[in-house]
Every structure is written in structure tokens, then in C-alpha cells.
Amino acid sequence: MTLAPPRYAFEDRLDQWIERRAAEPVYLDEENGMWRLLDHATVSRVLSDPATFSSDFSGLTPVQEDFEAFRTGMFLTMDPPNHRKLRTLVSQAFTPRTVAGLEPRIREITEELLDGVAGRGRFDIVDVLAYPLPILVIAELLGIPAQDRELFEKWAKVLFSGDQLTESSTMAEIEAALQMIAPTIREMNEYVLAHIRYHRANPSDGLTSKLVRASVDGESLTDQEIVGFVALLLVAGHITTTALIGNATISFDRHPAAADTLRGDPSKLPAALEEVLRCLPPFNELGRRTTTEVELGGRTIPANSIVMANIASANRDPGVFADPEGFDIARTPNPHLTFGHGIHFCLGTPLARMEGRIAFEALYRRYSALSVARDEPVEFQNPAMIVSVRKLPLEVEPR
Template sequence: MTGNASQQEHLPFDTLSDRWQSLRALRPVHYDEQQSAWQVVDHESVAAVLADPATFSSDFSSVAPTQEDFEVFRQGNFVGMDPPEHRKLRTLVSQAFTPRVVSGLQPRIENVCGRLLDDVADRDRFDLVDTLAYPLPIIVIAELLGIPAADHRLFQEWAATLFGGDELGEAPNMDDLARALKAIAPTVREMNGYVLDHIRRCRETPGNDLTSKLLAAEVDGVRLEDQEIVGFVALLLVAGHVTTTALLGNAVVTFDRHPGTLPALRADPGRLPDAIEEVLRWLPPFAELGRRATRPVVIGEHELPAGAMVVAHLGAANRDPSRFAAPDVFEPTRSPNPHLTFGHGIHFCFGAPLARLEARIALRMLLERFSDLRVPAYGEVTFQNPGVIVGVRQLPVEVARS
């Protein structure tokens, strides 16, 4: 890939980088009046907050706006649970989603990537999100769950509605959230009904898919309720789809804006895993995680009251100079790279091995298929609402084949 002038344009990603830098310049822990929340920005404090679920709860059910259709999703949605409920669900799901299941997906992911890229075999310009980054993770998750191929498009449509984030501002408050939940309620209801039917089908005729395995998994003699499985499917969609889409788009944009990266990776594809970790550090798809203090607690020099809202800034922690040399430089060979993009502690991302596998396969295949891959016009690139997810929405690319 060669450089072009538009690489220098100021993009929303640069605004985020500036924000993470300026957050760092403030004290590591401070109160934000506008968000009515404590902001935690340094690596050590962010990791400490995420490592202590007894003090910093992930359960917002008592304070978040409620929406009837959403209640069904809460049950298996263990990212919003604290111990001991969290452990039960996570352990059950881990039985079905083992490292062997994930590594066994490699040939299938290669096959899906190949097929998606075949669709643009005669084009020298296409949208990378529509072609690859959006459909790949959803096809992988839907297949994993045993959803028939004919219905994958439904999942793509639902995901687009659920994660559009158009109703939300960049710093959404509870009213914005309540409005957004109401807007997506019909989609949630439709998806809930579909997944319940799918569960019933798997109960009648179990297959080798994750849904059938979840139905059979047990911890201490207890199985998952159907509703818990629906909640887990929703969680997979939320956590596993848009994040991976974002990672792929962020990688292509970041490589494009750092000329020399793609030629170096093409010359030595063994460097790809480190480069992907650096993209994860540089642009974490979830830049902020919310927690709620369960008791009065001291962080740094501040005493937070019980009930205080806490925002753990992964984006800022990933640029902490006490953990990363030259944190504001994108360094694709950086190693070790203790970024916090997949979280930390008991909620550490469950799908990190799958996200990494998909990114390695998809990016390797792009390197193999195209001798050049560039973003010709940043004016045509559109971005997600960074208050929801750090990623691109549309990413037109230009390719050459040797």
C-alpha cells in the first residue's frame, strides 16, 4: 500500500485519540458533572476497577431504564451480572464454547472469507464493511448457533437495527437510553421469538451446534433455562458481532494511515498477530465500560460513595505512558502489549480467541488476494457513533491484484 494525501485528514478516530490524551492529562480519577460519573483513566486504576466485581458491579438492572421486551434478554446476559450468578452462566457456556470449538472453526472461517471475497473478484473498488467485515462475524456466530443459512440475513438486519446507535448522542444519558430501547423493542421481540423457536427445534432434534450443546450443559446439576439461552444469543450478537466488524475496519484504516505497515505484513505475515493486538490497543471497539460502586470506596485520592457510577476508560488506559512506551505511536510490532481492549477480570472477553482468529484469517486473506489495498477517499468513509462503538460504518477500498 502506498500513501495518499487523505491519510492526513482529521478523522473522528483522531478526535477520539485527542480525547484519550486529554483525559490522561486530567487526574487519573475524576468526576464528570455532565455524565454524573467518576472517570477512571489510568491503566492501573482501570484494571483495579475491573478486577473487583464485588465493589464495582456490572449489574445496572436497578438503575437502568426498563423495557419489557428487554427483560427477557437480561436473564442469560452474564456481562451484566455479578458473582455468583455470573459464574454459573459463564461456566455453563464455557462448556459448550471451548478452545477446541473455536480452533475447529478455522477451516469454516477461511471458507466464508473466501466466498465473501469471491463476490468482489471482478471489482477493483468495493465496500470492505458490506463485503467482509459485517457479514463474516455474523455468519460465523449464526452457524455456530446452528441457525439455518437462509435466516442469516435476518440476523444481519437485526444486528443493524440493534447497533445503529442513531438515536444516541455521543454521551448518552438515561433518557436517551430509554428512548433508544423503545425504538429497538420490536426488533428485540422478533428476535426473541425466533431464538425461542430455534431452541425448541434444537431440543426436538439436537445437532452439533452451540445451541444444542447449551441445552445439554450442566453446572451442579443445573441446566440453562430457554430464556437464559435467548439472553446469551443476544449477548453473542452484541458482544461478538459489531466488535469484530469494528476490529476489521479499524485494522484496514489504521494500516492505510500508517504507510509501510501492509507491505511489511505482506513480506512477513507472521507479524500479523502483533499488528492486530496493536490495532486493538489503538482503537478499542468498546472504549468505555460502566460499573456501579456497591459500597463507599477509595480510588486514588478520591472517596466514591455507594451507588456512584464509574466509567472505566479502556481507550485512555491503552495510551497510559506508564504501561506503554510512546503510547501515541501506532507500533505494529509492539510486544508485549498489555492493552485492556478485551476487558480484565471475571468478565474478560469470552470471545477474544474467536475475534483474534477471525481477524487473522480475514486480514491474511486480504493480503494474499490483493497486491495493493487502499482507502482512496476518506471523505467517503462513514463512522459509527463512538458513544456506542469505535468503528467504521462504510469503508470504500480500492484494490489491485498482481
């Protein structure tokens, strides 16, 4: 049986978003009481104005005691000045130079993973490469012992599932989902705290020791703040790369001429991967809370409202992107908002871009052709959580 080409659930809603954006780029979603923002200018404004559009949802979302430990250093959900302090300290350790220095080891890991399926004409790209690569890189970056890296894989699988949630989930359902992953959060917290304390007593050149040593104006990161950053790195860093590799595989399968171009000239991969990120952003929406009454798109939004900045719609705004529904691997400029905008621009962006580029350089060097298998179903992640694949069987032709 030949299956239809894989299609993401959110793509079925794109036409609706696009049609609504033209008529009403800012609207109240009556079903859940949230405001939806669809155009590039409004989404950019919201993401770049933390004073008006806060990332701190304290008091508006369920709180589990086990999650409080991670919030201390999770600057993704912080506003200035705490955000500035923590990001500055973390940036001292997680520098562009640190990331660039990982390239030889990322290449080695990539080759080792693909060696595991050498000679095979079919394999699952998620199982073989997209999922383990970022886990192994993050674990090595942090100096996690090799025998403990399976723990990171186990934690990631629990944290990424969220299969019981939908876009219309109630607070009670969200609370129940949090309760289910609380034991994993507790285990992570205890393990990472012990790891940090070990590195305080036994300094090295790794990222954990660098985080321990980071200091600005006499202020350093506490152990718990480092735990929060490690959790952020594990979750956000892993999701972004796994999604990028899987989404790029599907995008290049849909556009074989683009794949042929990239196989012949891998130097075009960086721009091509940016186009993948524009068209298939791992996170469709980013939430913010209004700190005061504000006007957006001609609508007055009350204080303490939740606004959802729709990245997928903004990335296809015809006022910013020529032929927004097209897939152009040479698109330039490409001001997509997939990695955020403003003070919360993703700190791990260079790492995700590097891992994606290295992965496809290796794939195109090894295989003269690769395509999504049409006799096995593609399994997607929960669309309410992330735009990514969980299972993606490939047919390949080794060179």
C-alpha cells in the same frame, strides 16, 4: 476532490484525556454525574473487582419489558455468583476447541465473500467482508438455517445503530432509543426461543445443542438463559470482529510500512491486530456501579455511583506502554484492556482474533496493494456507541 484521511471522533478527545490523565486520572464529569477513570492501573483494578464495582445496573437504567428476557442469560451484566454459574455452563459449550474447529469454515466463508468482488478495483470492505463474515460465522455456529441468516443481519443493523444517542444523552433519550428497538428485541427473543426448543427435540453437534446439554452439578441452562447468551454472541461477537477488520484497514492504511511488512510476512498479523485493538478499541469505555464508598486516585466515590473505565486512555498509559502514541505491530508485551479484564474478559476473544487474522491473510494474498479511497467519505458508527466504521471504500490492486 481529495478527502482528508479518515479520523475517528474519539481521537479528537484523546489529547484532552491524556492531558487530564497526567493531572487527574480520576475525576467527576459534572455534566452527567459520572466518574471518569483514565489510567491503566485504576481501570484494571475496577474491571477486576466485581464486588466493589458491579456490572449490574438494575434500578439505575431504564428497563423495557422486552429486554428482561435477554437479561436472564446476559452474564456480561451480572455479578458473582450468577455470573460464575452462567459463564461456566456456557464455557462448556463455547470451548477453545470449538472455536479452533471453525478455522477451515471461516477461511471458506472469507474466500467466498471476496470472490464476490473478484476483479474489481474498488469495493467497500465493510459491506463485502467486515460486516457479513461474523454474522455468517455466528449463524453457522448456532445452526441457523441459511434462509434465516438475513434475519440476523437485519437485527444487527437495528441493534448497532443508536444514531439518536450521544455521550450526553439523558435517561429519557435512552428510554426512547430502547423503545425504538424493542420490536426487534421481541422478534429475536421469539425466534431464538423456537430455535432452542427445536434443538432440544432434535439434538446435533452444533453450539445450540451443546448449550442445551451443558450441565454443572446437575444445573443446566434454561431456554431463556440460552437466549441471552445468543443475543450477547450476536451483538458483542459481531461488533468486535466488524470493528477490528475496519479499524485494522484504516490503521494499516495510515502506516503503509507496517502493511508492507505484514503482506510479506503474515505470521506477524496476530501481534499487529493486538496493536490495532490497543489503539482503536471498539468500546471506549466500560461502565460499572460502585457497591460501596471507595477511594480511587485520591478521590472518594460514593456508593451507587457510575464509574466509566476509559479503555482508550488506559491503553495509552505511558506507565505501561513505551511510546504509547506510536503504532508498533511488533509491540510485546501488549497488555491492552480492549477485551476487558478479570471475570468479564470477553469470552469471544479467540473467535474475533481468528476472524481478523484470516480476513487479512486472504486480503494480502489476493491484493498487492489496498488503500482507503480518498474520493469517497468514510462513514463512521455512532461514536457514542462504538469505535468502528459503517462504510469504508477501498481501492485495491489484484495480484
